[in-house]
Amino acid sequence: MTTTATEHLLTAEGITVRFGGLTALDDVDLRVRPGGVTGLIGPNGAGKTTLFNVLSGVLRPTSGTITWKGAPPSNRRTHHLARAGIARTFQGLNLFPLMTVLDNVAVGADRLARGGPLSLLTGLGRHHRDERELRERAMAALERFGVADTAYRLPGTLPYGVQKQVALARACVGDPELLLLDEPAGGLSGGQIGDLAAQIRELGRDMAVVLVEHHMDLVMEVCDHIVVLNFGRVISTGTPDEVRADPEVTRAYLGTTDDGNE
Numbered sequence: 265m266t267t268t269a270t271e272h273l274l275t276a277e278g279i280t281v282r283f284g285g286l287t288a289l290d291d292v293d294l295r296v297r298p299g300g301v302t303g304l305i306g307p308n309g310a311g312k313t314t315l316f317n318v319l320s321g322v323l324r325p326t327s328g329t330i331t332w333k334g335a336p337p338s339n340r341r342t343h344h345l346a347r348a349g350i351a352r353t354f355q356g357l358n359l360f361p362l363m364t365v366l367d368n369v370a371v372g373a374d375r376l377a378r379g380g381p382l383s384l385l386t387g388l389g390r391h392h393r394d395e396r397e398l399r400e401r402a403m404a405a406l407e408r409f410g411v412a413d414t415a416y417r418l419p420g421t422l423p424y425g426v427q428k429q430v431a432l433a434r435a436c437v438g439d440p441e442l443l444l445l446d447e448p449a450g451g452l453s454g455g456q457i458g459d460l461a462a463q464i465r466e467l468g469r470d471m472a473v474v475l476v477e478h479h480m481d482l483v484m485e486v487c488d489h490i491v492v493l494n495f496g497r498v499i500s501t502g503t504p505d506e507v508r509a510d511p512e513v514t515r516a517y518l519g520t521t522d523d524g525n526e
């Protein structure tokens with residue numbers, strides 16, 4: 265199925281997630297168009313990570329529907345979503361510590377190969393040509409993110425900022441149509457965050473990016489559209505300027521009442 269520029273790539277409707285008695289998401293809607301950067305923000309515990317986990321197939325919602333390119337995803341398990349064109353990064357990076365940087369990134373290209381998921385790890389069901397192509401793609405992705413010189417190192421031997429670039433290269437190597445970035449600025453210095461902003465804007469020209477991030481300057485700089493969650497509900501949506509000017513958003517972040525009292 266093809267998607268025109270005016271159609272939504274991903275639609276989440278009425279997403280509710282309950283953990284026992286706690287409602288982490290309450291009837292949340294999210295629509296993502298092809299291309300551009302959507303920010304998902306909100307105070308601690310607002311439900312951002314839970315929504316990300318639903319979108320990337322890690323968590324099945326209690327109720328609600330997800331539509332990918334106009335139809336429900338045929339299989340919501342994470343590696344199937346990756347093959348359909350949805351990639352994500354993790355707060356904890358999730359790089360394989362005993363694999364080289366190059367192999368870590370080649371695993372991310374798996375959706376383009378004929379072998380099954382993780383066949384690069386097991387060596388089963390894959391042609392030598394596949395492997396060579398995957399490694400060439402992985403090297404090209406490392407070059408794109410400026411870390412090709414680390415290809416044969418183990419991730420744990422590299423500075424944190426470099427590991428973050430490797431994780432980005434892994435997410436992008438399969439040419440996803442939707443990239444979910446979970447707090448990409450966490451642990452980075454001011455200068456690194458400036459570089460990251462330029463990278464995210466560039467990525468948003470090739471694919472749709474959804475960004476969960478606490479670093480407000482970065483969010484306001486790179487996002488075309490922002491969705492604000494508080495206590496599991498969408499309390500505001502709009503452009504960065506619209507969201508910044510919304511008193512509901514200020515109240516959510518400051519935890520104040522209409523009178524300005526705590």
Ligand SMILES: Nc1ncnc2c1ncn2[C@@H]1O[C@H](COP(=O)(O)OP(=O)(O)OP(=O)(O)O)[C@@H](O)[C@H]1O
Pocket residue numbers: 283286287288306307308309310311312313314315
């Ligand atoms: N597996 C779980 N079991 C029980 N409660 C959970 C679980 N995961 C999240 N929660 C709760 O759901 C609510 C939303 O959490 P979530 O992590 O999605 O928020 P968040 O907006 O990502 O917060 P933060 O900015 O602090 O990462 C919180 O009250 C949290 O304690």
